Amino acid sequence: MSLRAGVLMFGCCVLALAGCGSKEDASEANFGAAISSFLTETGDLCLGFNIRQWPIDVAPGSLLASGQLEALEAAGLVSSEPAAVDEKNIFGKPTGFRTAVKRYQLSDKGKTFYRELSRSGLFANAGEIKGGDFCYGKEALDKVVKWEGPTKPGADQQVRVTYSYKINDLADWAKAPSIASAFPREAQILAGAGKQNWKVIVKLTSAGWEVVSGH
Incomplete structure (x- = not known):
C-alpha cells in the first residue's frame, strides 16, 4: 500500500470515528451536556423573596x-x-x-x-x-432519564428531555425546619433532589443541542 493511500485510509477512519460521537446525535451525552450548560447559566436556587431595598x-x-x-x-x-x-x-x-x-x-x-x-x-x-x-444552592444535572423525539428529520429538530437534578453548594440554613415551613416550594425542591424529574426542550443548532425552554 502506498503512503498516500495509507494516509487517506487513516483520515477516513478518523472521520468515521468522529461521526460516531457527533454533537448532532440525539444522545444522552449530548442532551446532558446541553442541560448542564443551561443550568450553569440559570441554575441558581433562590427563595423567591424579592426585596426592593433594605431595611x-x-x-x-x-x-x-x-x-x-x-x-x-x-x-x-x-x-x-x-x-x-x-x-x-x-x-x-x-x-x-x-x-x-x-x-x-x-x-x-x-x-x-x-x-x-x-x-x-x-x-x-x-x-x-x-x-x-437569598440564594441557597445551584441546580445541576443528576442524570438524563429519557427523551422524546426528534419526531422527524429536518432543520427544526426539537426534543423533550426528562432529567433528575441534584443541588450543589447547598447552604446549611436552607435545610432548617423554619425555612421549610416559610418557603414550602423550596422545601419541595430540596426534597426532590435525585428523585423528582423535570423537563426541558432542547433544539439542534449549528453548535449542537441547546436548551430553548426550561422546566
Whole structure:
C-alpha cells in the first residue's frame, strides 16, 4: 500500500470515528451536556423573596410576609429591632403621627447569600426594577432519564428531555425546619433532589443541542 493511500485510509477512519460521537446525535451525552450548560447559566436556587431595598419596616397587621422574615432571622440572614416611622396617608403625605414597626436589616451572614437582581420594567419608560433574593444552592444535572423525539428529520429538530437534578453548594440554613415551613416550594425542591424529574426542550443548532425552554 502506498503512503498516500495509507494516509487517506487513516483520515477516513478518523472521520468515521468522529461521526460516531457527533454533537448532532440525539444522545444522552449530548442532551446532558446541553442541560448542564443551561443550568450553569440559570441554575441558581433562590427563595423567591424579592426585596426592593433594605431595611424593611413591618407594621403590626402588615400584609408583608413577616413569617418569612422571622424564618430568615432564625436562620441568621437578617436581624431586627424595634423602630418608629412617620405615618403617611394614601397620598403619601405625613399625618403627624408615628407608628411602631419592626425593622429588618441584612446581617453579615445574609449578605453572603443575598443576590442583587435587575429586570426590565413593564413599560418602556420604567427603566430597571432592582431587587434581590437569598440564594441557597445551584441546580445541576443528576442524570438524563429519557427523551422524546426528534419526531422527524429536518432543520427544526426539537426534543423533550426528562432529567433528575441534584443541588450543589447547598447552604446549611436552607435545610432548617423554619425555612421549610416559610418557603414550602423550596422545601419541595430540596426534597426532590435525585428523585423528582423535570423537563426541558432542547433544539439542534449549528453548535449542537441547546436548551430553548426550561422546566
